[in-house]
Amino acid sequence: PILILGACGQIGTELTMELRAKHGAETVIASDIREGSESLMDSGPFELLDATNYEAIEDVVMHYEIDEVYLMAAMLSATAEKFPMRAWNLNMNSLFNVLNLAKERKIGKIFWPSSIAVFGPNTPTENTPQNTIMEPSTVYGISKLSGERWCEYYHEKFGVDVRSVRYPGLISWKTMPGGGTTDYAVEIYHKALEDGTYDCFLKPNTRLPMMYMDDAIRATINLMEVEPKKLSIRSSYNLGSMSFSPSEMAESIKQHLPNFEVGYTPDFRQQIADSWPSSIDDSVAKTDWGWQPQFDLDNTTKAMLGNLGPKKE
Numbered sequence: 050p051i052l053i054l055g056a057c058g059q060i061g062t063e064l065t066m067e068l069r070a071k072h073g074a075e076t077v078i079a080s081d082i083r084e085g086s087e088s089l090m091d092s093g094p095f096e097l098l099d100a101t102n103y104e105a106i107e108d109v110v111m112h113y114e115i116d117e118v119y120l121m122a123a124m125l126s127a128t129a130e131k132f133p134m135r136a137w138n139l140n141m142n143s144l145f146n147v148l149n150l151a152k153e154r155k156i157g158k159i160f161w162p163s164s165i166a167v168f169g170p171n172t173p174t175e176n177t178p179q180n181t182i183m184e185p186s187t188v189y190g191i192s193k194l195s196g197e198r199w200c201e202y203y204h205e206k207f208g209v210d211v212r213s214v215r216y217p218g219l220i221s222w223k224t225m226p227g228g229g230t231t232d233y234a235v236e237i238y239h240k241a242l243e244d245g246t247y248d249c250f251l252k253p254n255t256r257l258p259m260m261y262m263d264d265a266i267r268a269t270i271n272l273m274e275v276e277p278k279k280l281s282i283r284s285s286y287n288l289g290s291m292s293f294s295p296s297e298m299a300e301s302i303k304q305h306l307p308n309f310e311v312g313y314t315p316d317f318r319q320q321i322a323d324s325w326p327s328s329i330d331d332s333v334a335k336t337d338w339g340w341q342p343q344f345d346l347d348n349t350t351k352a353m354l355g356n357l358g359p360k361k362e
């Protein structure tokens with residue numbers, strides 16, 4: 050059986066639904082600090098669970114005889130700047146809990162998400178390599194870089210089978226993102242349909258690595274299924290698909306909604322975005338486990354507007 054911590058979040062919700070479709074609902078235990086969407090709650094077993102509480106997780110792991118844990122609970126970049134110590138506590142102690150359960154052989158395999166936020170202002174910004182300068186300047190990025198180091202340490206020292214990808218900004222329609230710097234890329238579709246206008250909190254030319262959620266979920270499941278000896282990276286894999294700026298995204302939406310208007314009022318999240326790469330070199334993921342993205346900006350926009358827009362009669 051599989052346990053998902055943070056199952057009600059932006060990634061967790063879709064990951065839970067996909068894993069339930071693949072393995073059968075009863076073998077995928079969803080958990081979070083609070084209840085989630087109706088579709089999630091109605092589709093299989095759920096446990097209220099604080100990912101920073103070791104004993105509580107251990108109880109659930111023993112009760113359901115969990116083999117694999119996907120740790121999707123975290124505080125994201127924008128919110129983490131407002132609550133640094135809460136972000137560090139949640140992001141790090143939840144990771145130590147699952148790494149230690151694996152070290153004690155109570156679970157067999159872990160997925161843990163990293164992020165392009167591990168890169169900093171002096172990292173090469175174009176085609177950022179798998180191994181490069183990493184001096185993150187955000188609380189979230191510091192926690193994710195530190196988490197990567199711990200994952201690799203637990204693998205090398207204790208044989209823990211932990212796997213990870215550095216997600217770009219993720220775009221999905223089933224759930225709203227929570228407190229990230231790339232959230233504009235989801236909000237913009239909702240506002241385009243609801244108001245016909247959107248005031249973007251990043252500058253028009255802020256180019257960032259982004260990915261449609263279906264690609265992110267497929268990458269996650271593919272990585273977890275590949276045989277261990279193919280994995281040359283146990284910190285976290287660079288993962289890419291597309292890069293674009295808010296103005297390029299607005300143009301993509303205008304192909305479908307010609308009257309859509311976008312304004313730009315950068316806020317504190319601009320300097321977070323400015324510290325991140327513009328594009329990612331994910332050749333190691335392609336070589337090790339055959340990663341191949343399927344969604345570009347145009348078919349992301351088609352999917353988002355198609356699913357969020359008025360349903361065709």
Ligand code: VAH
Pocket residue numbers: 125126127164165166189216217218219226228229230231232
């Ligand atoms: C955030 N969506 O904005 C997350 C992600 C690369 C961005 O880590 O914090």
